[in-house]
Amino acid sequence: MKVFILYAHPEPNASFQGALLKKGVETLESEGHEVIVSDLYKMGFNPVASAEDFTTRRFPDRLQYDREQKFAVENNELPNDVKAELEKIFWCDLFIVQFPLYWFSTPAILKGWFDRVFVNSVVYGAGKRYETGGLKGRKAMVVTSCGAYSEMFEPDGMMGDINVALWHLHNGTLFYTGFEVLPPFVAYSPVFGGQDACDNYLDDYARRLTNIDTTTPMKFHPLSDFGADFKLKPEVTPTSAGHSR
Amino acid sequence: MKVFILYAHPEPNASFQGALLKKGVETLESEGHEVIVSDLYKMGFNPVASAEDFTTRRFPDRLQYDREQKFAVENNELPNDVKAELEKIFWCDLFIVQFPLYWFSTPAILKGWFDRVFVNSVVYGAGKRYETGGLKGRKAMVVTSCGAYSEMFEPDGMMGDINVALWHLHNGTLFYTGFEVLPPFVAYSPVFGGQDACDNYLDDYARRLTNIDTTTPMKFHPLSDFGADFKLKPEVTPTSAGHSR
Numbered sequence: 001m002k003v004f005i006l007y008a009h010p011e012p013n014a015s016f017q018g019a020l021l022k023k024g025v026e027t028l029e030s031e032g033h034e035v036i037v038s039d040l041y042k043m044g045f046n047p048v049a050s051a052e053d054f055t056t057r058r059f060p061d062r063l064q065y066d067r068e069q070k071f072a073v074e075n076n077e078l079p080n081d082v083k084a085e086l087e088k089i090f091w092c093d094l095f096i097v098q099f100p101l102y103w104f105s106t107p108a109i110l111k112g113w114f115d116r117v118f119v120n121s122v123v124y125g126a127g128k129r130y131e132t133g134g135l136k137g138r139k140a141m142v143v144t145s146c147g148a149y150s151e152m153f154e155p156d157g158m159m160g161d162i163n164v165a166l167w168h169l170h171n172g173t174l175f176y177t178g179f180e181v182l183p184p185f186v187a188y189s190p191v192f193g194g195q196d197a198c199d200n201y202l203d204d205y206a207r208r209l210t211n212i213d214t215t216t217p218m219k220f221h222p223l224s225d226f227g228a229d230f231k232l233k234p235e236v237t238p239t240s241a242g243h244s245r
Numbered sequence: 246m247k248v249f250i251l252y253a254h255p256e257p258n259a260s261f262q263g264a265l266l267k268k269g270v271e272t273l274e275s276e277g278h279e280v281i282v283s284d285l286y287k288m289g290f291n292p293v294a295s296a297e298d299f300t301t302r303r304f305p306d307r308l309q310y311d312r313e314q315k316f317a318v319e320n321n322e323l324p325n326d327v328k329a330e331l332e333k334i335f336w337c338d339l340f341i342v343q344f345p346l347y348w349f350s351t352p353a354i355l356k357g358w359f360d361r362v363f364v365n366s367v368v369y370g371a372g373k374r375y376e377t378g379g380l381k382g383r384k385a386m387v388v389t390s391c392g393a394y395s396e397m398f399e400p401d402g403m404m405g406d407i408n409v410a411l412w413h414l415h416n417g418t419l420f421y422t423g424f425e426v427l428p429p430f431v432a433y434s435p436v437f438g439g440q441d442a443c444d445n446y447l448d449d450y451a452r453r454l455t456n457i458d459t460t461t462p463m464k465f466h467p468l469s470d471f472g473a474d475f476k477l478k479p480e481v482t483p484t485s486a487g488h489s490r
Binding site (some may be wrong): 010011013014015041047048049050051061062063064065102103104105106107108109111112114115118149151152154155156157158159160161164165167168169171172173176221223226229230231232238240241242243244245 | 255256258259260286292293294295296306307308309310347348349350351352353354356357359360363394396397399400401402403404405406409410412413414416417418421466468471474475476477483485486487488489490
């Protein structure tokens with residue numbers, strides 16, 4: 001497999017996240033996979049979607065970011081950093097998104113990677129979404145860590161279901177653009193747990209990656225589960241964190 | 246009331262979002278409220294939490310962003326832009342977070358505002374969370390727009406429950422730091438709907454703001470609903486988008 005790891009941590013020598021990244025690369029390579037990493041802080045990646053991303057404009061008077069993305073694609077005028085990241089995402093079979101959890105979500109530098117790189121008309125839009133998304137045929141997995149205990153992120157825990165917290169990424173970003181989404185790897189409170197807890201998480205992560213080919217994706221509803229009214233068909237039982245009746 | 250509107254849109258003359266911002270300011274001022282706006286794109290706000298935010302470091306060898314935030318507070322060495330935004334948030338009674346929905350979430354420039362401004366030990370941490378959060382006594386409301394139709398963001402809609410999509414903001418960010426969170430104002434597909442649809446949304450928004458004092462906050466579970474095991478007490482029925490059994 002070709003594996004693309006998108007990584008964001010403000011400390012170049014991050015203790016636990018750095019060890020997790022290293023463990024991931026080593027494990028995947030030892031299994032014979034090819035691995036590339038985009039380290040967003042190291043790259044100084046610009047996360048701000050703005051008019052500066054476009055040289056020629058279809059609508060010069062008023063910026064509509066998604067429509068200018070489409071126009072830039074047609075004219076082969078996407079910014080070079082966006083082009084380079086797009087090549088990596090289309091190259092890969094497995095996309096790993098690794099970051100420390102900030103406010104139930106990604107650090108801004110990583111959020112902006114999606115804002116700028118998940119380009120309209122290529123990755124989504126123009127009829128591309130969910131199983132017709134531009135990145136279909138690929139798998140994705142969120143790898144994160146947080147200060148909370150695992151009990152806190154259970155459905156009846158203080159912070160609610162981790163899969164509700166990550167819905168905007170899992171369903172709204174990755175499944176939406178065509179990925180099969182694997183269950184997230186979440187290290188809960190590794191640092192408070194001490195070296196043993198960290199080591200256990202590193203071992204768990206290596207096992208997850210070793211068995212990645214046979215990991216069952218999370219269940220999200222495909223387009224065919226919805227009627228022309230955009231609602232779940234009456235015969236479909238809601239089975240995702242974001243759906244209910 | 247003192248109202249702080251945090252606003253992010255990449256187009257300075259944004260058509261619908263700009264009209265919504267103007268309508269918000271005008272309506273609130275005509276009701277006698279004081280209003281300030283942070284326009285993040287106009288300010289060129291830096292959304293990237295990094296080592297550059299700190300002059301003196303408690304742990305010079307390895308950055309732990311949240312612990313350095315706490316240390317910077319103790320030494321009165323927070324960056325000036327963070328200080329200025331903190332003053333606004335502590336000044337206000339009502340915090341409006343306005344943005345176009347990007348990937349079921351905020352544009353990166355706004356995400357990074359939370360990463361940098363919601364400072365450890367002041368806004369959260371050191372025993373501050375949920376009803377003991379640093380920003381308690383204030384109300385917050387998300388104001389957003391998206392290309393989807395409203396049916397799509399219902400619990401049985403194609404994109405799932407809007408309150409699941411916004412959980413990371415509503416519960417994980419705003420309620421977590423002590424706000425009472427008002428129901429979001431979401432304009433669905435205003436642009437595809439044409440001028441009438443936009444005008445209707447602007448009128449709806451003005452009505453929402455006129456009645457803001459009597460709007461019932463969303464129901465999230467306070468700390469007292471959880472036991473020492475961080476789980477909902479047996480007698481409590483889950484009533485939020487993120488909680489279930």
